Amino acid sequence: MGNLKGDNSWVEVAKYDDLPVNSGKTVRFKDKELAVFRLTSGKILAIENRCPHKDGVLAEGIVSGEYVFCPLHDRKIDLTSGLVQLPDTGCVETFDVSVEDGKVYIALLEKSEIAAVK
Amino acid sequence: MSQKEKLVVIGNGMAGVNTVEHILKLAPNQFDITIFGSEPHPNYNRILLSYVLAGDSKVDDIVINSYEWYEEHGISLYTGETITEINTEGKTVTSDKGTSVSYDKLIISTGSDPFMLPLPGADKEGVIAYRTIQDCEYMMEAAKNYKKAVVIGGGLLGLEAARGFLNLGMKVDVVHICDAIMERQLDRTASKMLQDSLEEQGMNFLLSKQTEKILGKKRVTGLKFADGSKVDADLVVMAVGIRPNIQLAKDSGIEVNRGIVVNDYLETNVEDVFAVGECAEHRGIGYGLVAPLFEQGAVLAKKIADVDTAPYEGSVVYTKLKVSGVDVFSGGDFNDAKDTKAIKIEDEFSGIYKKVVVRDNKIVGAVLFGDTSDGNRLMQMIRNETDITGFEKSAILQEPGANAGGGSSVADMSDDEIICGCNGVSKGAICSAIKEQGLTSVEEVKNCTTASRSCGGCKPLVSDLLEYTLGDEFDKSAQKETMCECTDLEKDEIVVQIKEKGLSHVREVMSVLGWKNEEGCSKCRPAINYYLGMVHPEQYQDDSTSRFVNERMHANIQKDGTYSVVPRMYGGVTNPTDLKKIATVAEKYNVPKVKITGGQRIDLLGVKKEDLTNMWEELDMPSGYAYGKAVRTVKTCVGEEFCRFGTADSMGMGIQIEKRFERLNTPAKVKMAVSGCPRNCAESGIKDLGVVAIDGGWELYAGGNGGVKLRKGDLVATVKTEEEVIEYTEAYLQYYRETGVYGERTSEWVDRLGVQHIQDILLDEEKREELCARMDTALSVLKDPWKEAVESEKIQKDLYEVIEAK
Numbered sequence A: 001m002g003n004l005k006g007d008n009s010w011v012e013v014a015k016y017d018d019l020p021v022n023s024g025k026t027v028r029f030k031d032k033e034l035a036v037f038r039l040t041s042g043k044i045l046a047i048e049n050r051c052p053h054k055d056g057v058l059a060e061g062i063v064s065g066e067y068v069f070c071p072l073h074d075r076k077i078d079l080t081s082g083l084v085q086l087p088d089t090g091c092v093e094t095f096d097v098s099v100e101d102g103k104v105y106i107a108l109l110e111k112s113e114i115a116a117v118k
Numbered sequence B: 001m002s003q004k005e006k007l008v009v010i011g012n013g014m015a016g017v018n019t020v021e022h023i024l025k026l027a028p029n030q031f032d033i034t035i036f037g038s039e040p041h042p043n044y045n046r047i048l049l050s051y052v053l054a055g056d057s058k059v060d061d062i063v064i065n066s067y068e069w070y071e072e073h074g075i076s077l078y079t080g081e082t083i084t085e086i087n088t089e090g091k092t093v094t095s096d097k098g099t100s101v102s103y104d105k106l107i108i109s110t111g112s113d114p115f116m117l118p119l120p121g122a123d124k125e126g127v128i129a130y131r132t133i134q135d136c137e138y139m140m141e142a143a144k145n146y147k148k149a150v151v152i153g154g155g156l157l158g159l160e161a162a163r164g165f166l167n168l169g170m171k172v173d174v175v176h177i178c179d180a181i182m183e184r185q186l187d188r189t190a191s192k193m194l195q196d197s198l199e200e201q202g203m204n205f206l207l208s209k210q211t212e213k214i215l216g217k218k219r220v221t222g223l224k225f226a227d228g229s230k231v232d233a234d235l236v237v238m239a240v241g242i243r244p245n246i247q248l249a250k251d252s253g254i255e256v257n258r259g260i261v262v263n264d265y266l267e268t269n270v271e272d273v274f275a276v277g278e279c280a281e282h283r284g285i286g287y288g289l290v291a292p293l294f295e296q297g298a299v300l301a302k303k304i305a306d307v308d309t310a311p312y313e314g315s316v317v318y319t320k321l322k323v324s325g326v327d328v329f330s331g332g333d334f335n336d337a338k339d340t341k342a343i344k345i346e347d348e349f350s351g352i353y354k355k356v357v358v359r360d361n362k363i364v365g366a367v368l369f370g371d372t373s374d375g376n377r378l379m380q381m382i383r384n385e386t387d388i389t390g391f392e393k394s395a396i397l398q399e400p401g402a403n404a405g406g407g408s409s410v411a412d413m414s415d416d417e418i419i420c421g422c423n424g425v426s427k428g429a430i431c432s433a434i435k436e437q438g439l440t441s442v443e444e445v446k447n448c449t450t451a452s453r454s455c456g457g458c459k460p461l462v463s464d465l466l467e468y469t470l471g472d473e474f475d476k477s478a479q480k481e482t483m484c485e486c487t488d489l490e491k492d493e494i495v496v497q498i499k500e501k502g503l504s505h506v507r508e509v510m511s512v513l514g515w516k517n518e519e520g521c522s523k524c525r526p527a528i529n530y531y532l533g534m535v536h537p538e539q540y541q542d543d544s545t546s547r548f549v550n551e552r553m554h555a556n557i558q559k560d561g562t563y564s565v566v567p568r569m570y571g572g573v574t575n576p577t578d579l580k581k582i583a584t585v586a587e588k589y590n591v592p593k594v595k596i597t598g599g600q601r602i603d604l605l606g607v608k609k610e611d612l613t614n615m616w617e618e619l620d621m622p623s624g625y626a627y628g629k630a631v632r633t634v635k636t637c638v639g640e641e642f643c644r645f646g647t648a649d650s651m652g653m654g655i656q657i658e659k660r661f662e663r664l665n666t667p668a669k670v671k672m673a674v675s676g677c678p679r680n681c682a683e684s685g686i687k688d689l690g691v692v693a694i695d696g697g698w699e700l701y702a703g704g705n706g707g708v709k710l711r712k713g714d715l716v717a718t719v720k721t722e723e724e725v726i727e728y729t730e731a732y733l734q735y736y737r738e739t740g741v742y743g744e745r746t747s748e749w750v751d752r753l754g755v756q757h758i759q760d761i762l763l764d765e766e767k768r769e770e771l772c773a774r775m776d777t778a779l780s781v782l783k784d785p786w787k788e789a790v791e792s793e794k795i796q797k798d799l800y801e802v803i804e805a806k
């Protein structure tokens, strides 16, 4: 279990340098599947790996700035807010990311689970 | 604060809610609006049900206004409630659940019910109509358990239902009482052509059949006809017509005939009660299509919002069949009569038929089959009653081009006129969006207003509107096909700049050429990546982040996120060793489905991303490129080696071609075929390049396509030797690579450049040699991507790894 700033909700998922630039990576954690992106700006963002339209896997989409295009039907999704861009609608879950000591952590554990872990 | 007026709408369908949308725009805060709808859904686009049934859309995709929309506009919505009583004296309506609401103004928009033939057995399980989301869901569910559907009614709706069943994997018979399908929309010739092409799609027609009885115990098992014959059926859909929903109005003392009688302002005989849509009858006509209903809605909205309006004087209607693979258009009064003359074009080779009916020198109707691109323009001329005296008769059916606009001027249309029938977007709405939001392309108009989003049939009109609204500005910037919203440049300009400025990276292209969106989008990035590779085959470092998933992963993504793996099998020829290898790998990785493809390959479907590279390593076969904008397959017949008709070694020729051009990137996918004689068993006539052996030589056919838009290939060259086949193919493909727009299939490319032009290039020895030389260079650098992935740990990690976090 990753322990970041003494807060147990964070899970370590990868080394920062191992993530390819301007692409997505599939990350599974328990029954969740995430798409983690390292942008050209260097920023890391994480969203649920499932387009609200027809369940496209977003990790494989083309990344542009802070957006990803769903590989199935080209819905454009804002990686920061999770919002599908007009004229389409919908949204995907987003996750908080933190990078420390070259490691990428994602806030994956719900509060109750943390309690259980403790 | 003065009390708002109370507006109540009965029927949450297309006409009623469209009227409300208009009212909200005209008088945003004037009304307290309540809508009742029997169906348990928000307002949806009924006409797109056919796409849901055909599997191209989901129910969620066809919702027009979501529940939030009603909330945002303060509309009280009662779904799943049917109004059973209107008290026109006390001005109240009451629902089956006992809800009672009073109104100042009442709109009845109850639509219509499908007409169910009163046949013995019509109440059996499995006998249904096709009107609502429920019907559609019922049919899709039934398709899972049953095999054979019968549609009664060979009209628009029946045929769309039948196409849906084919997509759902059912066998389907269409029973029709007349001897010609869609006889009310098409003349004989077009009807026959339509029947032929639907039969090719797998529909079976039982014409001139009158159903007498529906057979079966509890559930339907078949139909019996008046002539004594019978047919099996697990599911029967009646699509024989509609009956306006007027009972409620009638019981409330509102004047009805076949529909609820309304005047030119959609008023019924009772004050403050209006009717709109399929339930209304105007000047003796009830409409069953959306475009007229939207026109009515626009007039009614103005009437209710107390805005000056011209009266509604009826509509000239047109229909378009929403079945992929066939283009049918019919509008106005298209039947020949004593006082009419017709202009006709009939081309049995390309399956095109066009007929324009003229009365008193005015076009009054048209039927188009195979090529419906003239449809919108002709409709305009019909509506405007354009006088065609002095028009070159043959030009009426040509593309507008130079010909004095052909009367197509969108300027003459009123603002209320519907441009996009599918989504009910009017000229006014499009023009104001163009002005207010500074739109400059059809794409932007689509994103902003949804016009042309569904079937796309109205794109030419939208483009005309852009030109009309923006005037000269439009000519300068947007008339050209810009690559995407990120730039105003078009393909040719970008390629010239890449060459002139020596640009060598996708990012460089975007920044030097002033992209509006720094990192581009999913349209331009793959295109730029392709053009760079085409211009500098030797130097260019492919940018995998600018490739679509399939080309980046070198496997086809499936809808559930798994992939399919298709190994190369030159010319569709294999051997026991390879088959064993494939079988072993398929077993080892539990491949859920193994399928022979249309291109004579073996497709392993349902492979997990993390298994891909291991499978490739064990297969040890080259990638079949079944995923790319690239040379895909060369399909072959057995040819002279085994076939008694063969005049040449088609398998050998196909293998040679495939070995030569495998892995080559092209603007869009390229499928090829080689047949050993003109019997054409490898289907060379519908390939991007089709090769056919003839006595003493080979014929090359270009631009064929067997997909959505069927196109027969054009003969571009006849050559003597196998070497020449390769040489001409090199020149042909290289010319396509250099001049094709990214995403443009050869079928579109050949149409755009003209067959003659392509022939001229191929026959010009000097040009041919230059093209072949450039092709040599392009081919010299290609490597097998599966092997590369297997040999590179970095590629495996970057692209195929899945992290299991703990």
Ligand SMILES: Cc1cc2nc3c(=O)[nH]c(=O)nc-3n(C[C@H](O)[C@H](O)[C@H](O)COP(=O)(O)OP(=O)(O)OC[C@H]3O[C@@H](n4cnc5c(N)ncnc54)[C@H](O)[C@@H]3O)c2cc1C
Binding pocket: B010, B011, B012, B013, B014, B015, B016, B036, B037, B038, B039, B046, B047, B048, B049, B050, B081, B082, B083, B084, B109, B110, B111, B112, B130, B131, B132, B157, B160, B245, B248, B276, B277, B278, B279, B287, B288, B289, B290, B291, B293, B320, B322, B421
């Ligand atoms: C499968 C299909 C494909 C079609 N394709 C096309 C096409 O390609 N082009 C085209 O132009 N047209 C097409 N049509 C026709 C088009 O959909 C109709 O003309 C249009 O929907 C009619 O609109 P409306 O509002 O009058 O009726 P509807 O959309 O039917 O709306 C009426 C609504 O009122 C409700 N209602 C009825 N009575 C009551 C009551 N007493 N209380 C409360 N609610 C009530 C009904 O349940 C219904 O939801 C198609 C129709 C179908 C079924």
Ligand code: SF4
Binding pocket: B320, B419, B420, B421, B422, B423, B451, B452, B453, B454, B455, B456, B457, B458, B459
């Ligand atoms: S979307 Fe159509 S007019 Fe718009 S393009 Fe469609 S039938 Fe039409």
Ligand code: SF4
Binding pocket: B637, B638, B639, B640, B643, B644, B645, B646, B647, B650, B675, B676, B677, B678, B679, B680, B681, B682
């Ligand atoms: S195309 Fe001709 S040679 Fe090839 S299999 Fe058919 S009949 Fe035989």
